[in-house]
Amino acid sequence: MAAFAGTRRARKLPDDGVRNGWYDILPAPPEARRVAGTVRADWAVLGAGACGLAAARRLGELRPSDSIAVVEAMRVGYGTSGRNAGFMLSEHSQGGIKDLATGRRNMRLFNAGLAYLRETVEQHQIRCDWSDWGQIYVSAAAEGEAHLRSVAEGFEALEVPYGRLDRDGLEEITGSRFYGRGIRVQGNALVQPAAMMRGLGATLPANVDLYEDSPVAELRPDDGFRLVCPDGEVLARKLILANHVFAEEMGFVRYRTAPIATFASLTRPLTEDERRHTGAGEQFGLLPASPNGSTVRRTLDGRILMRNTLWYARDKRFGPELLARAERHHRDSVARRWPALAEVDFIATWGGIMGMTRNEGMIFGEIGDGLYAVLTTDAGPMTRGTAAGKLLAEQICGIDSEELRILQSVPRAALLPPDPILRFVANRRIRKFESTDAAER
Numbered sequence: 001m002a003a004f005a006g007t008r009r010a011r012k013l014p015d016d017g018v019r020n021g022w023y024d025i026l027p028a029p030p031e032a033r034r035v036a037g038t039v040r041a042d043w044a045v046l047g048a049g050a051c052g053l054a055a056a057r058r059l060g061e062l063r064p065s066d067s068i069a070v071v072e073a074m075r076v077g078y079g080t081s082g083r084n085a086g087f088m089l090s091e092h093s094q095g096g097i098k099d100l101a102t103g104r105r106n107m108r109l110f111n112a113g114l115a116y117l118r119e120t121v122e123q124h125q126i127r128c129d130w131s132d133w134g135q136i137y138v139s140a141a142a143e144g145e146a147h148l149r150s151v152a153e154g155f156e157a158l159e160v161p162y163g164r165l166d167r168d169g170l171e172e173i174t175g176s177r178f179y180g181r182g183i184r185v186q187g188n189a190l191v192q193p194a195a196m197m198r199g200l201g202a203t204l205p206a207n208v209d210l211y212e213d214s215p216v217a218e219l220r221p222d223d224g225f226r227l228v229c230p231d232g233e234v235l236a237r238k239l240i241l242a243n244h245v246f247a248e249e250m251g252f253v254r255y256r257t258a259p260i261a262t263f264a265s266l267t268r269p270l271t272e273d274e275r276r277h278t279g280a281g282e283q284f285g286l287l288p289a290s291p292n293g294s295t296v297r298r299t300l301d302g303r304i305l306m307r308n309t310l311w312y313a314r315d316k317r318f319g320p321e322l323l324a325r326a327e328r329h330h331r332d333s334v335a336r337r338w339p340a341l342a343e344v345d346f347i348a349t350w351g352g353i354m355g356m357t358r359n360e361g362m363i364f365g366e367i368g369d370g371l372y373a374v375l376t377t378d379a380g381p382m383t384r385g386t387a388a389g390k391l392l393a394e395q396i397c398g399i400d401s402e403e404l405r406i407l408q409s410v411p412r413a414a415l416l417p418p419d420p421i422l423r424f425v426a427n428r429r430i431r432k433f434e435s436t437d438a439a440e441r
């Protein structure tokens with residue numbers, strides 16, 4: 001392995017100055033413990049999303065006498081892992097299965113990640129509205145139906161049982177006649193993602209210290225690694241990079257993922273009267289069959305979550321115009337499904353960035369002397385990322401398993417062209433979905 005040399009400055013730091021509705025509805029967290037002065041640790045984990053917290057937890061469990069410092073730029077639960085739609089996937093076939101071996105491999109990893117999350121949430125009684133409701137893939141019009149057929153074929157190839165729903169069946173669940181067809185799969189969990197992430201951060205093993213509000217602006221070699229934060233630094237012999245799409249801002253694994261933003265809005269809790277328009281059950285979770293469709297939930301506390309709109313986000317920022325556009329889309333999507341709810345207030349609209357690849361690949365393992373990376377990408381990232389974090393710690397500790405070998409066989413995220421080519425290709429694809437599948441949003 002090549003030794004880590006030279007200083008790496010972060011060209012950009014996470015700055016989710018916009019809101020995260022899931023986070024906003026939680027009670028205020030205790031004051032953050034920041035990196036101050038010099039912190040020494042055997043290990044540093046950079047980034048406290050799903051990948052970083054799973055790696056830190058498992059390493060802490062397996063190496064109780066090692067000290068581990070997790071360093072996070074924001075508060076745990078505020079970043080992407082706490083601002084998603086809250087689908088913890090175990091079975092997933094969005095876009096169909098391009099290649100059966102990849103589909104099977106992903107499913108094993110989704111299941112491993114979901115099991116680890118479930119075990120931790122149960123063990124520590126993390127209150128995050130965990131529910132094994134599963135999900136329904138939905139289509140509204142002919143364009144979506146073609147995608148839904150691919151989803152069904154994917155599940156058939158993977159031998160995952162599923163049930164079909166027609167317009168009446170979907171109306172019973174959602175209260176809306178917007179959707180024409182659906183495919184229901186059991187086994188996946190729905191959660192309040194910010195609550196889950198906060199709970200995961202608060203229940204780390206005793207030898208793991210969590211530092212929040214501590215952006216790492218610089219990384220230097222220094223008998224290991226020196227992570228420079230505004231008020232102090234962390235000196236660690238070994239480092240695990242779990243900073244997702246921001247790894248490339250430090251010059252690591254560049255042009256392996258395309259930074260694609262997507263957006264969500266959350267309503268206030270619906271009144272009893274309003275809830276009657278949204279189906280008979282306690283909640284639901286819908287995933288769009290079409291890439292241009294909307295992820296929609298009605299939560300246990302009676303809110304609607306609406307997620308749609310894609311954006312090539314190389315600058316990793318969400319300006320007011322972009323957020324206003326997403327909010328308009330969300331408002332329109334709510335009104336098309338439930339005209340009676342057209343005016344219901346949103347408590348927040350926010351964006352988050354996903355790392356999309358060409359080959360459902362990942363970045364995993366030792367990438368330099370004492371330097372490890374676990375960077376999840378497009379496929380079921382919360383559960384696959386959790387599995388990858390856990391298995392990275394096991395690989396480091398020499399624990400072999402079938403799951404680890406499966407993960408090791410996942411290809412490295414394939415190289416993408418640089419900008420402006422990547423920007424052009426990504427925007428063209430997004431525009432194509434927007435025009436052909438407009439009815440699905």
Ligand SMILES: Cc1cc2nc3c(=O)[nH]c(=O)nc-3n(C[C@H](O)[C@H](O)[C@H](O)COP(=O)(O)OP(=O)(O)OC[C@H]3O[C@@H](n4cnc5c(N)ncnc54)[C@H](O)[C@@H]3O)c2cc1C
Pocket residue numbers: 010013014046047048049050051052071072073074079080081082083084085086087088089214215216217242243244245246247261262263264307351352353354355375376377380381382383385
């Ligand atoms: C609106 C939306 C809906 C989604 N829905 C789903 C879903 O339902 N299910 C699903 O599986 N996936 C979903 N995703 C994708 C999923 O949330 C992400 O892919 C996943 O959270 C990535 O996890 P991670 O641990 O790799 O990264 P992150 O959660 O981004 O964690 C990386 C952490 O590193 C920190 N960091 C970065 N740079 C630095 C630095 N220099 N110093 C200190 N800290 C730093 C960041 O602040 C961040 O907290 C969704 C995404 C969005 C945006």
